Amino acid sequence: MVSRALLVSLLPQSSGLLMSPLLTVVVALLIGYTVMNYYRRARLLRLIGLIPGPPGLPFIGNAIEVNVDHDEIFERLSGIRNLWGSSLGFCKGWLGSKPYVFISKAECVEPIMGSIKHIEKSQEYDYLHPWLGTGLLTSTGLKWHKRRKILTPAFHFRILDDFIDVFREQSDILVEKLEKEIDKDPFNIFPYITSCTLDVVCETAMGYQSNSQNDKDSEYVKAVYEIGSIVQNRQAKIWLQPDFLFKMSSYYKRHQECIKILHDLSNKIIADKREEVRQEKENGREEAVMDDLSILGTKKRLAFLDLLIEASKDGTVLSDEDIREEVDTFMFEGHDTTSAGLCWLLLLLGSNQEVQDRVVEELDSIFEGSDRPFTMKDLNDMKYLECCIKEALRLYPSVPMLARQIEEDVKIGDFLVPSGTTAMIIIYALHRDPNVFKNPEIYNPDNFLPENIQGRHPYSYIPFSAGPRNCIGQKFALLEEKSIASTILRKYRIEAVDRREDLTLLGELILRPKNGIRVKLTRR
Numbered sequence: 187m188v189s190r191a192l193l194v195s196l197l198p199q200s201s202g203l204l205m206s207p208l209l210t211v212v213v214a215l216l217i218g219y220t221v222m223n224y225y226r227r228a229r230l231l232r233l234i235g236l237i238p239g240p241p242g243l244p245f246i247g248n249a250i251e252v253n254v255d256h257d258e259i260f261e262r263l264s265g266i267r268n269l270w271g272s273s274l275g276f277c278k279g280w281l282g283s284k285p286y287v288f289i290s291k292a293e294c295v296e297p298i299m300g301s302i303k304h305i306e307k308s309q310e311y312d313y314l315h316p317w318l319g320t321g322l323l324t325s326t327g328l329k330w331h332k333r334r335k336i337l338t339p340a341f342h343f344r345i346l347d348d349f350i351d352v353f354r355e356q357s358d359i360l361v362e363k364l365e366k367e368i369d370k371d372p373f374n375i376f377p378y379i380t381s382c383t384l385d386v387v388c389e390t391a392m393g394y395q396s397n398s399q400n401d402k403d404s405e406y407v408k409a410v411y412e413i414g415s416i417v418q419n420r421q422a423k424i425w426l427q428p429d430f431l432f433k434m435s436s437y438y439k440r441h442q443e444c445i446k447i448l449h450d451l452s453n454k455i456i457a458d459k460r461e462e463v464r465q466e467k468e469n470g471r472e473e474a475v476m477d478d479l480s481i482l483g484t485k486k487r488l489a490f491l492d493l494l495i496e497a498s499k500d501g502t503v504l505s506d507e508d509i510r511e512e513v514d515t516f517m518f519e520g521h522d523t524t525s526a527g528l529c530w531l532l533l534l535l536g537s538n539q540e541v542q543d544r545v546v547e548e549l550d551s552i553f554e555g556s557d558r559p560f561t562m563k564d565l566n567d568m569k570y571l572e573c574c575i576k577e578a579l580r581l582y583p584s585v586p587m588l589a590r591q592i593e594e595d596v597k598i599g600d601f602l603v604p605s606g607t608t609a610m611i612i613i614y615a616l617h618r619d620p621n622v623f624k625n626p627e628i629y630n631p632d633n634f635l636p637e638n639i640q641g642r643h644p645y646s647y648i649p650f651s652a653g654p655r656n657c658i659g660q661k662f663a664l665l666e667e668k669s670i671a672s673t674i675l676r677k678y679r680i681e682a683v684d685r686r687e688d689l690t691l692l693g694e695l696i697l698r699p700k701n702g703i704r705v706k707l708t709r710r
């Protein structure tokens with residue numbers, strides 16, 4: 187009886203609730219959302235299912251295949267691509283419930299890189315946020331557009347002209363430091379080059395003298411390496427991806443220590459620059475007017491950081507945090523990429539003496555035996571050296587792969603890659619397509635002679651990426667590489683001790699050999 191009375195008393199209420207228009211709408215929306223999601227997911231599964239690739243396990247996909255020591259992750263990824271994607275130029279894979287396509291053929295790269303629709307960075311870049319925030323490399327949408335507009339003038343060619351002095355000074359310091367290795371046992375050249383490129387970017391972009399060349403064991407450089415390997419581990423291992431699990435892992439403590447080292451330096455650089463700007467204002471010096479491009483390069487060198495501080499309008503347009511994320515981004519992208527590019531170049535020149543001789547002949551014809559410092563014109567005249575640099579970036583692209591989040595279906599060949607997929611462009615494999623580069627493993631700078639580039643697919647060689655999100659620093663990088671390499675080669679003959687095939691490649695954020703590059707130097 188009691189329960190019947192209770193039921194009766196509840197019924198009008200519950201039926202009243204059921205009839206409530208609000209609840210009906212909420213329930214309908216929930217059902218609609220679930221059904222839509224189901225169909226979207228079913229469609230995604232069906233379309234991805236059509237693409238060739240290794241079969242994945244439920245829930246974890248191919249996570250086990252890439253659950254290897256971090257030294258081996260890059261090799262594993264390349265292996266999957268070689269097995270499944272070499273003829274088609276693309277294949278699929280699953281990491282947990284996330285679908286990926288791995289792309290390594292120019293025709294398959296074009297629909298993504300050539301379109302302004304696919305400029306969103308994928309989740310893989312999120313693990314860089316604690317360090318780089320959402321600076322130019324990692325940001326998306328409107329924020330990225332605005333920042334790119336503000337920062338593009340900092341790499342204007344007239345500004346680059348002003349950087350030549352720094353390239354010269356730092357290259358001279360480098361050869362002076364290398365002097366102690368002449369005619370001695372083989373040594374690892376990587377730390378020398380990295381300190382040099384770090385000093386170059388600090389002074390050119392930040393107007394800051396880091397003097398790393400006097401301290402090869404810089405803790406900043408070490409922290410960059412370590413954070414790179416931690417990020418790669420998070421990218422490949424699904425259980426390290428959720429923040430709460432990562433925080434419980436053994437990597438977290440070191441991750442935080444590295445972030446502190448990295449941010450301490452960028453904060454110091456910004457504080458010093460702010461103080462300099464304040465003093466300049468106090469001394470009544472003319473303020474830099476960033477909107478007026480015509481003044482760039484005509485007065486005191488306007489570093490990238492000056493532009494940022496100008497653009498910040500005392501924190502109203504860009505906060506201190508905004509400035510810091512760009513400083514961190516440019517410090518990293520601006521030195522680690524060129525350092526790796528140069529070291530690979532030196533390895534290749536050191537293992538191909540006839541190519542090295544041709545570079546030296548070119549330098550002799552430019553400098554005619556004089557030891558005068560190089561000028562911008564000299565750098566522009568180093569045509570064959572440029573081919574050597576480009577060919578080194580073909581075999582060993584500093585950024586071996588990049589990723590985009592596909593937010594709109596895209597047709598690649600006969601397949602439709604659905605929105606929600608992550609596209610990984612494997613630049614390392616793309617540059618080894620035998621249909622584009624005959625004997626792709628051979629170091630052959632002639633690949634970049636003007637007559638040999640003609641007719642080549644524009645997306646077959648993209649060390650600096652391509653399209654709207656290409657590398658903002660590519661001209662800077664080429665000039666810097668020419669400056670440093672030519673300064674070394676004018677003084678020393680380089681002989682590689684390590685053989686290419688014996689090196690373990692770490693395809694982290696930047697492509698490096700695990701144990702550096704050992705060379706011998708002799709005086710010319």
Ligand code: HEM
Nearest residue numbers: 322323519520523524527584585588650651657658659663
């Ligand atoms: C050999 C040297 C270099 C190589 C191979 C290289 C390569 C690349 C690549 C492949 C990207 C696209 C990355 C992605 O989408 O994930 C990129 C972006 C970028 N690079 Fe470079 N880079 C080099 C040097 C530099 C230098 C010297 C600077 C600055 C001084 C720089 C600053 C940047 C920035 C800020 C971005 C992000 C651009 C954007 O998304 O708008 N890079 N670089």
